[in-house]
Amino acid sequence: MHAFAALLDALIYTRSRNAKLKLIGDYLRDTPDPDRGWAMAALTGGLDLPGVKPAVIRALIESRVDPVLFRMSRDYVGDTAETVALLWPTPDHPPADATPLSVSGVVDALAHLSRSDAPAALAAMLDRLDAEERFALLKMATGGLRVGVSARLAKQALADAFGLDVEAVEEVWHGLEPPYPTLFAWAEGSGTQPTAADVPVFRPFMLAHPLDDLRVDLTDYAAEWKWDGIRVQIVHVPNAEGGETRLYSRTGDDVTRAFPDVAAAFATHGVVDGELMVKGDFQGGEAASFNALQQRLGRKVVSAKMLAESPAFVRLYDILFDGDEDLRALPWIERRARLESFVGRLDPDRFDLSQLVDASDFTALEGIRAGARDAAIEGMMLKRRDSPYVAGRRTGLWYKWKRDPLTADCVMMYAQRGNGRRSSWYSDYTFGCWSEDGELLPVGKAYQGITDQEIAQLDRFVRQHTLNRFGPVREVEKTLVLEIAFDSIHESKRHKSGVAMRFPRIARIRTDKPAAEADTLAALTKLIT
CATH class of the missing domain: 2.40.50.140 (Nucleic acid-binding proteins)
Structure with missing residues (x-):
């Protein structure tokens, strides 16, 4: 636990991206399994310890120090974990078990405890740790590290540390479970590369740069509307049970449970990229504002009433796979033709195609954009016609041109x-x-x-x-x-x-x-x- 705590402390005070990559990489190389796997789960938001909630932590500290002192300190510090780590009193008598805690030991203990048993177990752990370790424990337990490290940065650090392709890591990440033994076996050369076969895994999105003051030639770029929903990737793979479909957000979070109506309607083998929205007028099929979509975001269970009143649909932008065929290396104009064919196989009540914007030149396009203030339009996208579908932001390929605020x-x-x-x-x-x-x-x-x-x-x-x-x-x-x-x-x-x-x-x-x-x-x- 001490090494993980030292890593978090160093990351908080490190601004340089390259320095953060090195810190994480050194930790992953020096730390044995399964501690490093659970650390990666914590850094990438994949660790869930349901027995530990912020209210539990607040109750524990307020039972040991004056509640007014805690609240005033929390107000000044601005972070509950840091406040509790600093205020937690040292026990009068050292715990009988002085064995150093490991990351995996903490996870194993807290993951299998009921909500009623978790507070006592957490308090016993806090009694055995110093302030730096208490901070790491609380951050890990609540799933909110906030140490200036994104999930992508942590994966990049892993790839750099072991000489892997980060896109290959991303390709299989969501098909693996922490503490990722097969991933580290592959990284160290003692195991084979995990594959995405028969698993609806997430592929990294292609992203766009802001257009700013740049003007582009429409013979090289195609324009389409940028819709105001949430970007999703829909993946369906066939299997013996009839197939499995998952919806992923731009950050790779699985949002299938919040939109079961969309998942149930997508049963065609492939991977597509689009904008998930809800219909403001179900009969007319028009997209409602983002405000309507918010009512369904983050829900683990969606009621029948909500499914009926706010039916979801996806406006498709791109296609990554058609069946088993990987289309990402094809130029955009060819993928667009494949997408137009693919969408014809889908339920038109749940899926449609994002239309292109026709303009004679960039000046004409500026006029069209200036006149658009539809509730569901956020702006325009400009896509180079010969661009492959590549992960992340690549200069010169895609631009986002948001409407003026x-x-x-x-x-x-x-x-x-x-x-x-x-x-x-x-x-x-x-x-x-x-x-x-x-x-x-x-x-x-x-x-x-x-x-x-x-x-x-x-x-x-x-x-x-x-x-x-x-x-x-x-x-x-x-x-x-x-x-x-x-x-x-x-x-x-x-x-x-x-x-x-x-x-x-x-x-x-x-x-x-x-x-x-x-x-x-x-x-x-x-x-x-």
Whole structure:
């Protein structure tokens, strides 16, 4: 456990990507099975210990230290695991079992305990560890490492450490179970390469660069709409039981259980890439806004009522496999023709084809894009006609050209400290607009879009203009206007204002504008699509 704790501690304080790759690689080479496999599961979000929840950890620490002290410390530190690791009292008598804990020992113990038995077992482990190890244990147990390492970076580190192709690792990753003994056997040369045969595994998505100010030649690039849902990969493989279908998100998460209607309708051997949405009008078949899709995201069980009221469908972008044939090396224009043929074999109520945008030149395309503000359109994609389907972002192949954001002038109402390196700053802001009755009602919350210097400026404002405190939240004087950029706005029954912004971020601080001149809810509701 000590080596894993040291790894996490080093990763937190390391900014360099190459340095992080080396840290993880050195750990994987030096650590035996199964500890390194469970460590990889923790780093990539594949570790699930259902008996340990944040509420359990809070109850444990509040039974050992003053609850007020814990809450004040948590408010300042900004991270529960770090706060508990530092505050956890050293027992008066050392535990009888002084054997060092291993990562695999922790996982084995916590994975097989009931929720009622897990708290005592976790407390006993914390009593045996130092602060650095307690932090690692709590982060691992709750599945939220937040050490500046993505799943992709961890896999890249593994590939680099053992001289593997990271795409080959990604190809089989979701067909393997932690602690990945066959993967490490292959990496060290003592076993054969795992394959994806007969398993509906995830293949890495091809991604796009922002277009920014670039102009492209439409003889080289095709344009199509960028739809506002969630990007999914659908995989179906035949087997003795009639076949298996899985849906994967862009990060490789299996989302099949949230969309059983789509999975049940896809029974054609192949792998496709598309945008998952729900139908706003089932009879008309039009895509609803992202707000409608959110009602189904993250659900482990979807009710019959929700399946009927918010039927899901996928608008297809690309095809990776047609049967057993791998099409990824083909140019986009050939894959497009294969996709058009493939979609004809699918249920038209659940699958359709993302249409191309016809324009004589780039200037004409700019005009088409500027006039599009459909609820389900996020912008455009520009795809090089001869591009293969390659994992990740490759310069010059695909570009995303999002529609220009909407903006509104809103008044800051509340502020809260951030997390991680922002834990000492009031960097999360709730803002509102004026109702017809002159009441300021919250319309959103944002923490992105501004520089560290601007955060420091807003932090000073919050501290100097606080009206009330509600735990970690401060209410401030309603005098500061923030220009908020957002992608779209939708009706919301969950908010008193009746509206919710999609992807709000702070565009600028409007010290030049009086709060009384900020936007009204009536103006915002006119932007609802």
